[in-house]
Every structure is written in structure tokens, then in C-alpha cells.
Amino acid sequence: MNLLAIDTSTENASVALAVDGKLNCKEHLGAQSHTQFILPAIDFLLTEMGVAFAELDGIVFGQGPGSFTGLRVACSLAKGLAYAHNLPLYPVSTLAALREAWYFEKSKLDVDVQGVLTIIDARMNQVYWSYATLAQHGSGVEAVSFAKDVVVPGNAPFSLVGVGFEKYEHEFSSDISQRIVERVVIYPEAALMMRLVEQDRVAPVQAGDAMPVYIRDQVTS
Incomplete structure (x- = not known):
């Protein structure tokens, strides 16, 4: 599939373009400048790879959870491009993208x-x-809570993956803390989201049906 992917769910914005099996990406760290980065990055990748929107099969975007402002940026831009070029959208969970990154890396560890x-x-x-x-590869209930209320059922060891968990880890229950065997800091990048789409694990939607997933209603920027 020829896909353009966009993610601005965290302070790390990323854009990825996959065409005929070739992948090119751009990233930018700095939440306050996501809007200034995204469009020029998309134009750069399209020009660099010599691709027009008419050659794409769809647009992937990080639907959340994450920064409220960042989610709106990615969703609005993806919808605008989809409307303009009559393309389907693939909304991808940021937490699922992190999980996919871990599964991919685990094969090497x-x-x-x-x-x-x-x-x-x-x-x-x-x-x-x-x-x-491991048996639930690609699935998992998503929630928002205080770190002390995070639930990891069973008693098996597990990996802690994501961004920003360092300042909350001391609040985990002792049972959870004792079972963490590795900690991996990684952002939910556009290229990771694209991989889920290529594996047919994300259903396409029309532009009018695409929405950010906030999980909670209070704005946190």
C-alpha cells in the first residue's frame, strides 16, 4: 500500500510516507511547533519520493489518546487531505502503535x-x-487513571513501554513495580502506525467519520 501517516499526539511529531515498499520519515520534537512542521514535512516527503496524492491508497493518523491539541491537529489535517484527494482514513490508536513497536523490537531481544x-x-x-x-497481540482495553490505579492482571513479568511514565512509576502498586522486567521509552511514531494498517489490523473510515479519541473529556493541551 502507498500510505501517508501523520502523528502529533505527543511532543514528538512525525510524518511517514510509504510507496512501493520504500519508507521515508521525518520527525520533530517540540509540541508548540507541530503545525509549522507537519505540512512542510509532508510536502518534502512527497517531493523527495516523487509521489502525488493521487498515487496514495490512504492516510493514516494517530487518533489518540494523547495531547488534546496534538490530536486535533493530526485529525483535522488528515481529514482535510482526505476530503481534498478522495482518500480513506486509517485512525490508529497511539497505545496500539507503542505496543506494535515493542512487539517488533522484542523479536530481537x-x-x-x-x-x-x-x-x-x-x-x-x-x-x-x-x-x-502476548496472546492478545494487537488488543487491550485503553484507560486513563492515576498511576496507582493502573491494573496489570495476573502475576507474570511484563515490559513497560511508552513516554512520560518515568515520573509516575513510583506511584505504581508494589505488585506491578516488582513485575516490570524492562522499561522502553518510545514515542508513538507515524511509521509504527502505518505498520498496523499494512497488517490489515486497522479498518478504513471516511473522512466525515474520523474523530480523535481523547478517552477523557477534560482538556490537558
Whole structure:
């Protein structure tokens, strides 16, 4: 598939373009300048790879959870491009993208774990989180809560993956803390989201049906 992917759910904005099996990406760290980065980055990648929107099969975007402002930026831009070029949209969970990154990297590591807890800083002293076992590859209930209320069922060891969890880790229950066997700091990048679409694990939607997923209603920027 020829896909353009956009993510501005955290302070790290990313754009990825995959055409005929070739992948090119651009990233920018700085939440206050996402809007200035995204469009020029898209234009650069399209020009660099010699591709027009008419040659794309769809547009992927990080639907959340994450920064309220960032989610609106990515969703609005993706919808505008989809409307303008009559393309389907593929909304991807940021927590699922983090989980996919971990599954991909785990194949290279000798780590004895049974699952992965993905986390993104939700501000207001809370975290967005999702836990899935190896048997649940690609799925997991998503929630927002205080770190002390995060739930990891069972008693098996697991990996802690995501961004911003460092300042909340001391609030985890002792049971959870004792079972963490590795900590991986990674952002939910556009290229990771594209991989989920290429694996047919994300259903396309029309531009009018695409919406950010905030999980909670209070704005945290």
C-alpha cells in the first residue's frame, strides 16, 4: 500500500510516507511547533519520493489518546487531505502503535515477559494506559487513571513501554513495580502506525467519520 501517516499526539511529531515498499520519515520534537512542521514535512516527503496524492491508497493518523491539541491537529489535517484527494482514513490508536513497536523490537531481544503495559503521560497527574498479554497481540482495553490505579492482571513479568511514565512509576502498586522486567521509552511514531494498517489490523473510515479519541473529556493541551 502507498500510505501517508501523520502523528502529533505527543511532543514528538512525525510524518511517514510509504510507496512501493520504500519508507521515508521525518520527525520533530517540540509540541508548540507541530503545525509549522507537519505540512512542510509532508510536502518534502512527497517531493523527495516523487509521489502525488493521487498515487496514495490512504492516510493514516494517530487518533489518540494523547495531547488534546496534538490530536486535533493530526485529525483535522488528515481529514482535510482526505476530503481534498478522495482518500480513506486509517485512525490508529497511539497505545496500539507503542505496543506494535515493542512487539517488533522484542523479536530481537532475549526478554522473558508475558505482556506489555503501554503508557503515555496524560498530564493532570494521570496516565493513558493499556495492558495486553502476548496472546492478545494487537488488543487491550485503553484507560486513563492515576498511576496507582493502573491494573496489570495476573502475576507474570511484563515490559513497560511508552513516554512520560518515568515520573509516575513510583506511584505504581508494589505488585506491578516488582513485575516490570524492562522499561522502553518510545514515542508513538507515524511509521509504527502505518505498520498496523499494512497488517490489515486497522479498518478504513471516511473522512466525515474520523474523530480523535481523547478517552477523557477534560482538556490537558
